[in-house]
Amino acid sequence: xxxxxxxxxxxxxxxxxxxxxDKVVNWGRSxxxxxxxxxxACCGIEMMASGAxxxxxxxxxxxxxxxxxxxxxxxxxxxxxxxxAEFIRRLYDQMTEPKWVISMGSCANTGGMFNTYATVQGVxxxxxxxxxxxxxxxxxxxxQYGVLLLQQKIRKxxxxxxxxxxxxx
Amino acid sequence: MRAYTPKDDVQKKPYYTDRYWVAPQVAKSDVSxxxxxxxxxxxxxxxFDVLDAYIQVGQxxxxxxxxxxxxxxxLMKNELSYNQLSEMSAIDWLATEGKFEIFYQMLSMSKRKxxxxxxxxxxxxxxxxxxxxxxxxxxxxxxxxxxxxxVVNNHPFMKRILMPDDWEGFPLRKTYPLQGDEFAQWYxxxxxxxxxxxxxxxxxxxxxxxxDRYDTERFARLGHEVPRGADISQGEPDTPLVYQEEGGxxxxxxxxxxxxxxxxxRDR
Numbered sequence: 001x002x003x004x005x006x007x008x009x010x011x012x013x014x015x016x017x018x019x020x021x022d023k024v025v026n027w028g029r030s031x032x033x034x035x036x037x038x039x040x041a042c043c044g045i046e047m048m049a050s051g052a053x054x055x056x057x058x059x060x061x062x063x064x065x066x067x068x069x070x071x072x073x074x075x076x077x078x079x080x081x082x083x084x085a086e087f088i089r090r091l092y093d094q095m096t097e098p099k100w101v102i103s104m105g106s107c108a109n110t111g112g113m114f115n116t117y118a119t120v121q122g123v124x125x126x127x128x129x130x131x132x133x134x135x136x137x138x139x140x141x142x143x144q145y146g147v148l149l150l151q152q153k154i155r156k157x158x159x160x161x162x163x164x165x166x167x168x169x
Numbered sequence: 170m171r172a173y174t175p176k177d178d179v180q181k182k183p184y185y186t187d188r189y190w191v192a193p194q195v196a197k198s199d200v201s202x203x204x205x206x207x208x209x210x211x212x213x214x215x216x217f218d219v220l221d222a223y224i225q226v227g228q229x230x231x232x233x234x235x236x237x238x239x240x241x242x243x244l245m246k247n248e249l250s251y252n253q254l255s256e257m258s259a260i261d262w263l264a265t266e267g268k269f270e271i272f273y274q275m276l277s278m279s280k281r282k283x284x285x286x287x288x289x290x291x292x293x294x295x296x297x298x299x300x301x302x303x304x305x306x307x308x309x310x311x312x313x314x315x316x317x318x319x320v321v322n323n324h325p326f327m328k329r330i331l332m333p334d335d336w337e338g339f340p341l342r343k344t345y346p347l348q349g350d351e352f353a354q355w356y357x358x359x360x361x362x363x364x365x366x367x368x369x370x371x372x373x374x375x376x377x378x379x380x381d382r383y384d385t386e387r388f389a390r391l392g393h394e395v396p397r398g399a400d401i402s403q404g405e406p407d408t409p410l411v412y413q414e415e416g417g418x419x420x421x422x423x424x425x426x427x428x429x430x431x432x433x434x435r436d437r
Binding site: 082083085086089110111115116117118120121122125126156 | 333354419
C-alpha cells in the first residue's frame with residue numbers, strides 16, 4: 001500500500017483547475033502585454049522610467065519590443081507631428097491582433113500645448129485609442145496604473161472572437 | 170465655441186497696440202570707431218557695393234546687394250579670415266517691403282570679431298548658395314527654403330528639411346496662420362485615409378477653451394455653475410454618449426439610468 005496516497009477528491013488534492021477558455025486566454029494575454037517602444041517626446045522619458053528598475057514593468061509582463069510584429073500595445077508617448085502621422089498608422093497596421101493603444105500625455109490626447117500647424121490634434125484622429133492618460137508628462141505611476149487598467153479591460157473581453165472594430169473618434 | 174476669425178492678415182491687424190509704445194532701437198555707431206572693422210569694410214568696399222554699414226552691439230552689420238552674396242562671403246572667408254558661418258536664415262518683410270531679408274552671421278576666430286552680412290531679395294527671386302564655402306549653410310539654406318520659400322541656386326540637395334516633402338505653404342511666413350491653413354489642418358487625414366474620410370473624422374478641435382454645454386453639469390466652470398437638474402440644453406437636442414466598443418461598455422450598460430432604478434429622493 002502506497003504511503004503517500006493522494007486523495008484526489010479532497011480539497012487541493014486534484015492537480016487540475018477548472019476555468020473557461022476566455023479566462024485562461026485573457027489571463028495569458030493580460031499578463032504578457034508587450035509594448036512597442038514609441039517614445040515621441042518627453043513622455044518617452046517617463047515611459048522609459050516605467051520600464052526601468054525602479055518601477056519595473058517586467059513584473060507585470062510588460063516588456064518593450066522594438067518591432068510592431070512582436071507588440072500588442074502601443075504607448076503613444078509624446079507629441080505626434082503631422083509628418084509622423086502616416087508612420088504611426090503604418091506601425092499600428094503592422095501590429096498583430098489583438099492590439100491596444102494607450103495615448104500617454106496631453107500631446108497625444110489632444111495636441112496639448114502645441115496648438116500649431118505641425119501637430120496632430122490628438123492621436124485618436126489617426127489610430128483608435130483604448131486608454132487616455134492625462135498629465136504633462138504623466139508620472140510612471142500613471143502609466144503603471146494605465147497598464148493595470150488595460151489588463152482589467154482585456155480580462156473582461158471575449159478571447160475567442162476577433163476584436164470588435166473600434167471607431168475612430 | 171468662439172466665433173472664427175480669419176487669421177490670414179495677422180500682420181496688418183495686430184492683436185493689441187499701445188498708442189504710446191515706441192519700438193526700441195539698438196544704438197548704431199560708426200564703423201570708423203573700430204579699426205579692425207574699418208579695415209574689413211574697406212576690403213569689401215574695394216570689390217563690392219556696400220549699401221550700408223554700421224556697428225551694433227560690438228558687431229559690424231554690412232548690407233550688400235543680393236547678387237554679391239557669394240563673392241562677399243568668399244572674400245570674407247579667404248582674405249579676411251572670417252572662418253565660420255555660425256548662422257544664416259531669412260526674415261519675412263513681405264508685408265512692409267515685399268522682400269525677404271537674408272542674413273549671414275560670420276565669426277572670425279583669429280580676430281575675435283563677428284560680422285553680419287545682410288541682403289534683401291524679392292518674393293520670387295532666388296539667391297546664390299554659399300554651401301561651397303561653408304558646409305553649415307547646407308541645412309540652413311534648406312531650412313530657409315522650407316520655412317520661407319526662398320529658393321537657393323546651386324544647392325546640392327534643395328528640398329524641405331523639417332516639413333514633409335509634400336507639404337504646401339511656408340510656415341514661417343507671417344501670412345501663414347499659426348494653426349495651419351486648410352491643407353495643414355487636414356494633412357494627416359487626407360494622407361492616411363483620403364479626402365472622403367474628412368466627414369467621418371471631423372475637423373480638429375482648435376479651441377483650448379472650448380466648453381461643452383454639458384460640462385456645466387459634469388465639470389462646472391467656476392462662476393458658471395447651475396443648480397442640479399437645471400435645463401442646460403439651450404434648445405439643442407441631447408447628444409447621446411457613444412463608446413469606442415460597438416454595443417457599449419458592459420459596466421456602463423449595467424448601470425444605465427434607464428434600465429436601473431434611480432432613487433431621486435436621497436432622504437428616503
